[in-house]
Every structure is written in structure tokens, then in C-alpha cells.
Amino acid sequence: MSKVALFGAAGVIGPSIAAALGRNGRPYRVVGRNEGSLRKAFGADPLAEIVTWNPDSPASVRAAAEDVDTLVYMVGVNYWQFELHPDLMRKTLEGALAAGVKHIILIGTVYPYGRAQSNPVSEDHPREPHTFKGRMRKAQEDLLMQAQADGRIRATVLRLPDFYxxxxxxxxxxxxxxxxxxxxxxxxxxxxxxxxEFVFVPDVGPVVARLVETPAAFGRIWHIAGAxxxxxxxxxxxxxxxxxxxxxxxxxxxxxxxxxxxxxxxxxxxxxxxxxxxxxLLMDDSALQRLIGPIRKTxxxxxxxxxxxxxxxxxxxxxxxx
The missing domain is CATH 3.90.25 (UDP-galactose 4-epimerase; domain 1)
Structure with a gap:
């Protein structure tokens, strides 16, 4: 069975994805900067492999991605340091490619859209961010999806609304x-x-676990809406x-x-x-539901x-x- 790696696993969404993978009996790797935080969150699960990394070290990034088929990217930055997002994606993408990773799923946000031109917003809505944070998130997405367009990796973005x-x-x-x-x-x-709208965080993990198993998910962007x-x-x-x-x-x-x-x-x-x-800005996730079927929303x-x-x-x- 191919391995899934959760980069930035100790953040908000990581435990939900890990729980969904665990319920499916699927081994997974959790990657983060702080070993203590990772062990506190995932140490009790025998399916979890705990790996620390330094995103500023190409060797460390590659080592964290070795023997991984699908990388789920959730790496966070301080809210006042969004300029780091594109650089972190570039470093992770380079390390993942060097390690032979075949698929990347980016857990994204609505920021790249800017103001909603109509509601609900589907995936073909123009990306016209008018904020610095939106531009940085768009640049992050562009790096990944350009690698997809160039045939270097299979990639997708799952955009979320606010969560709780x-x-x-x-x-x-x-x-x-x-x-x-x-x-x-x-x-x-x-x-x-x-x-x-708000998405209930425990509802996100099962969706990501299904995307991992769905080859048709890669090559485009998807939405998950709130309840x-x-x-x-x-x-x-x-x-x-x-x-x-x-x-x-x-x-x-x-x-x-x-x-x-x-x-x-x-x-x-x-x-x-x-x-x-x-x-x-309200999201339309009908395309995702056509792809993977009904989504459980608490x-x-x-x-x-x-x-x-x-x-x-x-x-x-x-x-x-x-």
C-alpha cells in the first residue's frame, strides 16, 4: 500500500486526515518541525510514522518525502508572515520531486479568489486577489499547478472555507x-x-482520504463547502x-x-x-460531490x-x- 505523508500534520486539519486514514487501516507519515508536538498528537497510533523536517534544508525535505506516493500539504506560517507561503511550497515541491513523490494535495483557502463576483462560488471563479495574503496563496497554488501542467507531478487543491x-x-x-x-x-x-459558512474540521479528513484514492481528483481544483x-x-x-x-x-x-x-x-x-x-463568499462543492459522492457534513x-x-x-x- 502506498504511503501518504501529511506535511504540517500538527496543525488544524492534520489530525482529522490522520484519523480518517487510520480508520481505513492505512499507514501514514506525519511531518513537522517539532517532534514533541507530533508525538503528542499522533504517538498513540501505530499506523503513524513520525518524521521531523527543516524546510530550509533540501536534504531534510527530500528525506521527509522519501518512499511517499501522496503528499498532503498543510504547512502553516504565522498570519503576519504570508510571504513565506510560495517559498515553502517551492522548497517542498523540489524535495518531493527529488524523492519521487507522485501526487500532492494542497489544502487551500478562498483567499486567492478575492471578492466574490457571484455566489455561490464554483472552482471556475476568477482568481483576482486584492489582498497581500490572497496574492501569496495564489502564488503558492500557481507553483504547484504549474508543476502539474508541466507533467512533473499530479497535483490538486482542496479549498476550504472558515473552519471550526x-x-x-x-x-x-x-x-x-x-x-x-x-x-x-x-x-x-x-x-x-x-x-x-463554516466547515467542521472532523468532516475534512474523510474527504481528503477519498481524494487520495481517486486518480481523477488530480489535475484541477476542488471545493468543500460548509454545512x-x-x-x-x-x-x-x-x-x-x-x-x-x-x-x-x-x-x-x-x-x-x-x-x-x-x-x-x-x-x-x-x-x-x-x-x-x-x-x-459562499462555496459550491457540487463538482466534488459528483466526483466522490455525498459528503458527510455535521x-x-x-x-x-x-x-x-x-x-x-x-x-x-x-x-x-x-
């Missing part, structure tokens, strides 16, 4: 979940009432319904983000992407329940070790 789920601290909804369970005020990025159109306000209301408590909210719009960004580099970098909160109420349960469990564990 148990333990997903990078989600727009995470602080609301913390406040719903622990009390206090939830800091959120607004506006909260515009149409939006329907919603708003942040609706999901906050669902948290209130499930906990029986009214949430206190502190909502930052673009002007407030600029002010907070004077002291917080992450918030400063969110300013240019705030258009995604004010101008809906309803928002159930996703919120699992997210709140994870926060409550973390609080209980913290109290027990205090």
Missing part, C-alpha cells in the same frame, strides 16, 4: 465557545449577521440555547481591528481580510455541541491538575 470544531483555537467561533462554557466576554470579529449558510450570530444563539446562558460579546469591526492591531500583529493582519466578513447544532464539550473537558482536566 473541538479544540480548534484558530476558529472565529472559539472565543465564543470559551465564554459559553467558562463565562466572561467573547471577543469576536464582526459583523456577526452577514451570511457565512449550509449561517451567520456567526446564529451560532452564538445555538451556544446560548445549548448552555442556557446569555453570552456577553465584544465585537471588533475593521476600525477596531486597526486599533487593536497597533499592539497585536495577528489582529493587524486581519484588517485586510475583513472583507470576507462583510462581503459573503449539522451546525451538533458541531457546536462537540465544540462546547471539548472546552468543558479541557476545563475539567485543567481543574484536576491544578
Amino acid at each position: 470544531g473541538p479544540g480548534v483555537e484558530a476558529s472565529l467561533l472559539h472565543r465564543a465557545a470559551l465564554a459559553a462554557v467558562n463565562g466572561g466576554t467573547a471577543d469576536m470579529v464582526g459583523p456577526l449577521d452577514r451570511p457565512h 449550509g449558510v449561517t451567520t456567526q450570530r446564529e451560532l452564538v444563539s445555538e451556544m446560548e440555547r445549548q448552555t442556557g446562558a446569555k453570552l456577553k460579546l465584544r465585537v471588533a469591526g475593521k476600525t477596531m481591528l486597526r486599533l487593536i492591531g497597533l499592539f497585536n500583529p495577528f489582529m493587524r493582519e486581519m484588517v485586510e481580510m475583513n472583507y470576507l466578513m462583510t462581503e459573503p 449539522p451546525y447544532a451538533e458541531g457546536v455541541r462537540q465544540m462546547l464539550a471539548a472546552v468543558a473537558k479541557t476545563r475539567t482536566l485543567s481543574a484536576a491538575t491544578a
Whole structure:
């Protein structure tokens, strides 16, 4: 059985893909910079092979990709260092080609599209990013898909909307979940009432596992959409319904983000992407469903329940070790 390698495995999406591969009895390799983080996340799975790498070392990249058929790329950077994305892709692609990797799946984002010209957005929507982050993500995609066009590798991109789920601290909804369970005020990025969609992270892994086994997936770009159109306000209301408590909210719009960004580099970098909160970009994944069949999408109420349960469990564990 050919091996799958998850580069950037310790991030948000990696554990979901690993779990799906594990359920299929498929061995896989997890690759990251920090061995401790990898062992904490995957060390209990006998199917997981743990490998560290240094993306600045061609020999290290090649070694991490040796004996791999399909490489799933999820390598993250700090939100204020998006200029690193194209360079990291180039280094990984060169190492993968040298190692004989045959397929690469890039877990992507909607950033390369820029503003939605119509909704829902299908894969043939123009890529016209008007933000720096969008241009860097587009450059990353272009490097990979040019290698596909040149016949050097079989490649595809799976684009995701915003995500949420148990333990997903990078989600727009995470602080609301913390406040719903622990009390206090939830800091959120607004506006909260515009149409939006979220993908439940545990739903992504099974889709990627199916793409690995689908030769026709390679050579083009695909979308996975959320579980329907919603708003942040609706999901906050669902948290209130499930906990029986009214949430206190502190909502930052673009002007407030600029002010907070004077002291917080992450918030400063969110300013240019705030258009995604004010101008809906909703995804059409009908092409993907025609390719691999129906996609299991966790309803928002159930996703919120699992997210709140994870926060409550973390609080209980913290109290027990205090």
C-alpha cells in the first residue's frame, strides 16, 4: 500500500486526515518541525510514522518525502508572515520531486479568489486577489499547478472555507465557545449577521482520504463547502440555547481591528481580510460531490455541541491538575 505523508500534520486539519486514514487501516507519515508536538498528537497510533523536517534544508525535505506516493500539504506560517507561503511550497515541491513523490494535495483557502463576483462560488471563479495574503496563496497554488501542467507531478487543491470544531483555537467561533462554557466576554470579529459558512474540521479528513484514492481528483481544483449558510450570530444563539446562558460579546469591526492591531500583529493582519466578513463568499462543492459522492457534513447544532464539550473537558482536566 502506498504511503501518504501529511506535511504540517500538527496543525488544524492534520489530525482529522490522520484519523480518517487510520480508520481505513492505512499507514501514514506525519511531518513537522517539532517532534514533541507530533508525538503528542499522533504517538498513540501505530499506523503513524513520525518524521521531523527543516524546510530550509533540501536534504531534510527530500528525506521527509522519501518512499511517499501522496503528499498532503498543510504547512502553516504565522498570519503576519504570508510571504513565506510560495517559498515553502517551492522548497517542498523540489524535495518531493527529488524523492519521487507522485501526487500532492494542497489544502487551500478562498483567499486567492478575492471578492466574490457571484455566489455561490464554483472552482471556475476568477482568481483576482486584492489582498497581500490572497496574492501569496495564489502564488503558492500557481507553483504547484504549474508543476502539474508541466507533467512533473499530479497535483490538486482542496479549498476550504472558515473552519471550526473541538479544540480548534484558530476558529472565529472559539472565543465564543470559551465564554459559553467558562463565562466572561467573547471577543469576536464582526459583523456577526452577514451570511457565512463554516466547515467542521472532523468532516475534512474523510474527504481528503477519498481524494487520495481517486486518480481523477488530480489535475484541477476542488471545493468543500460548509454545512449550509449561517451567520456567526446564529451560532452564538445555538451556544446560548445549548448552555442556557446569555453570552456577553465584544465585537471588533475593521476600525477596531486597526486599533487593536497597533499592539497585536495577528489582529493587524486581519484588517485586510475583513472583507470576507462583510462581503459573503459562499462555496459550491457540487463538482466534488459528483466526483466522490455525498459528503458527510455535521449539522451546525451538533458541531457546536462537540465544540462546547471539548472546552468543558479541557476545563475539567485543567481543574484536576491544578
